Amino acid sequence: MSVLSKIFDRGDQAGSRTMPFVILLMSVTVLASICNLLVPAESVFYVSTYTITLLGKYLCFAMLALAVDVVWGYCGILSLGHGAFFALGGYAMGMYLMRQIGDRGVYGNPDLPDFMVFLNWTELPWYWQGMDQFWFAMIMVALVPGLLAFVFGWLAFRSRVTGVYLSIITQALTYALLLAFFRNEMGFGGNNGLTDFKDILGFNLQDDSTRIFLFVTTAVILTLVMLLSQAIFKSRFGKVIIAIRDSEDRARFMGYRTERYKVWLFVYSAVIAAVAGALYVPQVGIINPGEFSPISSIEIVIWVAIGGRGTLVGAVIGALLVNYAKTRFTAVLPEVWLFALGALFVLVTLYLPKGLMGIVEQLKARSEKAKQKNFQELPS
Amino acid sequence: MIGLDSALENTQDIMRRDQVWSFLKPKDIHVDVSKKVILYIEGLSVSFDGFKALNDMNLYINEGELRCLIGANGAGKTTLMDVVTGKTKCDEGAVYFGQNHNLLEKDEAEIAQLGIGRKFQKPTVFEAHTVLDNLELSLKAGKGVIATLIARLSSTEIDRIDEVLEIIGLKGQRMLLAGSLSHGQKQWLEIGMLLVSEPRLLLVDEPVAGMTAQETERTAELLTSLAGDHTVVVVEHDMEFVRSIARTVTVLHQGSVLAEGSMDEIQNNSDVREVYLGEDA
Numbered sequence: 001m002s003v004l005s006k007i008f009d010r011g012d013q014a015g016s017r018t019m020p021f022v023i024l025l026m027s028v029t030v031l032a033s034i035c036n037l038l039v040p041a042e043s044v045f046y047v048s049t050y051t052i053t054l055l056g057k058y059l060c061f062a063m064l065a066l067a068v069d070v071v072w073g074y075c076g077i078l079s080l081g082h083g084a085f086f087a088l089g090g091y092a093m094g095m096y097l098m099r100q101i102g103d104r105g106v107y108g109n110p111d112l113p114d115f116m117v118f119l120n121w122t123e124l125p126w127y128w129q130g131m132d133q134f135w136f137a138m139i140m141v142a143l144v145p146g147l148l149a150f151v152f153g154w155l156a157f158r159s160r161v162t163g164v165y166l167s168i169i170t171q172a173l174t175y176a177l178l179l180a181f182f183r184n185e186m187g188f189g190g191n192n193g194l195t196d197f198k199d200i201l202g203f204n205l206q207d208d209s210t211r212i213f214l215f216v217t218t219a220v221i222l223t224l225v226m227l228l229s230q231a232i233f234k235s236r237f238g239k240v241i242i243a244i245r246d247s248e249d250r251a252r253f254m255g256y257r258t259e260r261y262k263v264w265l266f267v268y269s270a271v272i273a274a275v276a277g278a279l280y281v282p283q284v285g286i287i288n289p290g291e292f293s294p295i296s297s298i299e300i301v302i303w304v305a306i307g308g309r310g311t312l313v314g315a316v317i318g319a320l321l322v323n324y325a326k327t328r329f330t331a332v333l334p335e336v337w338l339f340a341l342g343a344l345f346v347l348v349t350l351y352l353p354k355g356l357m358g359i360v361e362q363l364k365a366r367s368e369k370a371k372q373k374n375f376q377e378l379p380s
Numbered sequence: 381m382i383g384l385d386s387a388l389e390n391t392q393d394i395m396r397r398d399q400v401w402s403f404l405k406p407k408d409i410h411v412d413v414s415k416k417v418i419l420y421i422e423g424l425s426v427s428f429d430g431f432k433a434l435n436d437m438n439l440y441i442n443e444g445e446l447r448c449l450i451g452a453n454g455a456g457k458t459t460l461m462d463v464v465t466g467k468t469k470c471d472e473g474a475v476y477f478g479q480n481h482n483l484l485e486k487d488e489a490e491i492a493q494l495g496i497g498r499k500f501q502k503p504t505v506f507e508a509h510t511v512l513d514n515l516e517l518s519l520k521a522g523k524g525v526i527a528t529l530i531a532r533l534s535s536t537e538i539d540r541i542d543e544v545l546e547i548i549g550l551k552g553q554r555m556l557l558a559g560s561l562s563h564g565q566k567q568w569l570e571i572g573m574l575l576v577s578e579p580r581l582l583l584v585d586e587p588v589a590g591m592t593a594q595e596t597e598r599t600a601e602l603l604t605s606l607a608g609d610h611t612v613v614v615v616e617h618d619m620e621f622v623r624s625i626a627r628t629v630t631v632l633h634q635g636s637v638l639a640e641g642s643m644d645e646i647q648n649n650s651d652v653r654e655v656y657l658g659e660d661a
Contacts, residue, residue, distance in 0.1 A: 236528040239513050243506045250504045253465060254577065255492035255523045264525050 018230045021313045022223050029219040033212045049208050056215035056283045058323050063222050063276035065303045065319035066312060070229055070269045072301065073309035074238070075262060076245035078163075080297050081170030082273050084177050085145040087291035089274025091181075092144060094194035094287040095128060096137035097205075101198050114196070115189045125187045134201060141278040142271045149270030153263040160259070162248075171294050178292035193288025200282050211283070218279045225272055226312050232268075233312075241265055302345045308355025317356060400522075400534065409494055411478035411580060418443040418581055418611050419464070424473030425635075426459055433459040434470070435635035441581075446607035448622045449615045451632035452655075457615045458501065460632075461583050465498050466491045477581070493523060497579030501586045503566035507559030511550050511569060514558050515541045518573035540576060547602065548572035563590045571602065581611045588621050600625045 032055060035047040064086050071077040103110040107117040111124055130136045152173060156166055184190035203210045232238050243251045244258045251258050281287045290296070300319075307318020322341070329337045352358050394401065411418065419441040426434040434456045441447055449457050462468035464475060466488040475483040483491055492498075505514050519537055522528065533541075545551045548568040553561065558569060567587065574582055584603070588596040596618070604625050606612055616622050622629060622643070629646050631638045639649045646652055 232529070236516065236531040237525065239509060239517055240528055242508055243517055246506050246508055247504050249467070249488075250500070250506070251517075252488040253467075253492050253498050254518055254573075255489050257489045257523070260525055 018226050018312055021316070022226060025219060025223060029216055033216055036208060036212060049211050052208075052211050052215050053283050054327065056211070056218050057280065058320050059215070059218040059222050060276045060280035060283070061300075061303070061323050062316040062319040063218075063225060063279070064273050064300055065307065065315040066222070066225060066229065067269045067272035067276065068300050069304045069307075069309055069312065069315035070272065071266055072304060073311070073315065074233060074245060075241050075265055077262060077266065078167045078301070079170045079266075079269075080167045080294065080301060081172075081174035082269070082300055083294075083297035084170075084174035084292055085149060085270040085273035086277035086280070087177070087181075087287065087289075088145040088148065089141045089277030090281040090287040090291060091188060091194065091277075092131075092137055092141040092274075093278035093281045094197075095131040095140075095188075096134060097197040097200060097282060098194050099128070099132035100200065101196065104198055105196070113189070113194070115184075115192065116187070119184060121187075128187070138278070141274055145270045145274035146267050149267045150263060153266040154259075157259040157262045157266075171297070174292050174297050175294050178289050178294075181289040181292060189288070191289065193286060193290075194281075195286040195288075197282065197285055205282060205285065214279065214283050218283075221275060221279065222316070225275075226316070229312055237261070299341070302341060304355075306344060306348050306355055308357030310354075311357040314355050314357035321356075398534075410480070411495070412480040413443045413478050415479065416442050418478060419613075420474065420476040420479075421460070421464075422474045424460075424463065424470055424475065426456075426463060426468060426470045432635050434463070434473075437473070437632075437636050439630065439637055441611060441613060443611055444608050446604060446612045446614070446625060446627055448626040448629045449613065449632060450617070450619075450622060450629060451638075454634075455632040456635040457632055458585060459635075461498060461585060461615065464491075464583065465496060489523065495578070495580035496583065497574040497577050497581070498583045499570050499574055499585060499587060501589065503563065503570050505558040505561075505566050505569050505573070507557065509558055510555050511545075511558055511561070512541065512554045514569060514573055515544060515576050518577045520576075520578045544572045544576045547575065549598075564592065564595050567591060567599075568595075571599070575606075579610060582606065582613065584612065584614045586616055587614065588616065588618055596621055597624075 032047050032052060035045050036049060036052050039046045064082065067085070068079060068082050071079055098113045101113065105114040105117075107114055109117050112121060116124070131140070152169075156169060161169065180186055181188055181193075182191055188194065197205055199205055200210065200214075203213070205211075233241070240251060240256055240261055243254075244256075244261060248258050277287075277291070303319040303322045304315045305318070306322055307316065308314030322344075326337060326341075329340060348355060354361065417440050419439075421437055421439040424434050424437040425432065433454075437456070437460065439460075449460070451457055459468060463470050464483060466483065466486055470484065473484075477483050477491075477494055477496065481494055483494075483496075486494070506517070509517070516533060516537075519540070521531060521537070542551075545554055548571060550561075550565060550569060550572065553565070558566065561569060567590065571584075571587065574584075587603070588599050591599065600621060603612055603614060607627075614622075614625070626643050628640065629643055630640045631646060631649075631652050633655050638655065639646055639652050641649070
């Protein structure tokens with residue numbers, strides 16, 4: 001089987017049917033982009049730039065949900081700290097965008113971002129060096145969260161920390177980073193974070209075409225990550241990962257160093273989260289320590305649970321639906337939203353342990369059964 | 381031109397599709413069995429909160445033999461397997477695989493890669509995987525992260541899996557999820573997972589628990605046929621079964637070896653009659 005046909009294989013395992021979703025996602029992306037750029041603003045078919053940015057944001061969240069699903073759904077590692085990797089990726093992108101402002105800031109300093117001038121700093125800290133180069137910043141987007149995930153995972157998995165204890169440590173990790181990034185002395189803008197971005201790679205961030213470009217890039221990267229993840233879970237590596245989820249001891253007795261598998265999967269997941277963060281920041285125009293908050297990391301887990309963990313498409317759909325609902329709800333009844341989200345989580349846990357994708361599977365099984373019944377009844 | 385030729389030959393060698401790159405192949409492991417003994421257990425003691433699960437145990441397993449371990453509950457049978465496979469750390473003693481591998485220094489994965497396979501008391505197969513995937517995961521192949529990322533089933537491996545499917549009688553169920561198999565079939569699948577990994581030493585914990593008389597008979601046949609090429613250690617409560625397969629039986633009692641010999645010798649041993657068979661009779 002060639003690599004291509006393997007990627008486009010629709011898969012025989014439940015929930016691995018990524019291709020139909022990918023086609024749907026790409027068509028919506030192209031359609032929305034055309035309706036924004038080519039259709040006049042008065043038309044009914046016009047899609048506003050606001051909507052485009054909103055969709056782009058949802059797709060970033062979908063990628064983040066995918067990252068959590070990769071470790072939780074497939075390997076049973078319930079990470080309640082993935083917001084940390086998302087935010088770190090976002091900060092790396094934010095630093096690049098800050099440096100692009102140059103002397104157009106309020107204080108007009110060509111080297112130092114405004115908040116540093118405000119703090120009476122005279123020199124750029126060493127960790128801001130090189131962040132004016134796009135390629136360097138992009139390497140940092142993946143490298144810093146990846147390294148953190150590697151060190152964290154290596155320490156945790158080697159000591160065989162699992163289950164609830166691991167979840168608590170991940171919460172502590174993101175909370176510690178939250179407190180650290182709040183401090184002005186850290187040099188990341190403290191409470192306010194990084195904002196007032198002007199342009200990316202020389203293109204104005206406020207332009208419709210830049211917005212569209214970011215949106216399409218997000219959709220394409222999300223697609224690639226989905227296909228890559230599907231290929232990974234179809235390989236023997238993926239089978240080992242699922243084996244570890246179901247019986248880690250058994251996998252160990254078969255000669256697999258399970259901690260190494262978990263570490264590398266955790267790093268992969270962290271990098272996906274970081275890339276999602278890096279795509280998120282230019283579209284929403286701000287990154288602040290709030291992204292590190294433990295609550296937002298727990299929210300990601302809820303998206304995945306609602307969509308259906310252990311299915312790549314489920315996580316993405318869960319994130320899209322919940323975030324759409326959030327936008328709608330918070331516009332009408334902002335104070336009810338958290339209650340609604342909590343209730344949704346409880347209901348899904350009680351009645352839909354496999355999430356929305358579980359319903360799809362059930363329906364499919366039922367229709368297949370009905371088909372078989374018809375088939376058996378035919379001869380008589 | 382000669383340089384080019386040899387370079388071309390090298391490339392061809394790398395691109396050959398019928399074999400795995402040499403660095404991905406599992407390393408050949410040398411186990412020194414020149415003294416005919418494959419497993420040495422000497423002066424082994426393990427205690428949990430003051431309870432001595434193993435107490436100065438000495439046991440030697442010869443290469444290619446089929447050995448049965450019997451003993452009442454708490455005699456230390458499972459703890460012994462745990463120590464040999466690296467799951468439990470011992471307080472004192474020595475465990476050697478051949479003369480050159482100190483098992484106490486190694487972790488579970490390394491011990492498994494040396495060729496020590498274990499079947500658990502409770503059948504533990506990967507329920508979310510198909511029968512075929514379960515066997516694929518057990519194959520004697522590279523177990524590293526990169527090796528499994530690019531691994532494909534080679535034709536010899538597929539043949540090997542087919543052969544084992546035939547032996548365990550699950551040929552028709554190869555694409556079924558292991559979770560949907562019956563209890564007996566799961567037992568067989570687990571035995572198959574052991575077979576496909578081609579271990580030097582098999583540790584089998586209560587293989588016939590929950591099996592029908594017919595299945596028990598087949599298991600007995602299989603285990604006897606394995607002895608010789610492999611070394612098999614069986615822990616079993618079912619005395620009928622032990623009698624049907626055993627050549628040498630070791631009786632464990634309170635964490636140490638009480639008696640060792642053929643089934644008849646054991647049954648006539650006065651110590652054994654007193655502490656173990658005596659309760660039955």
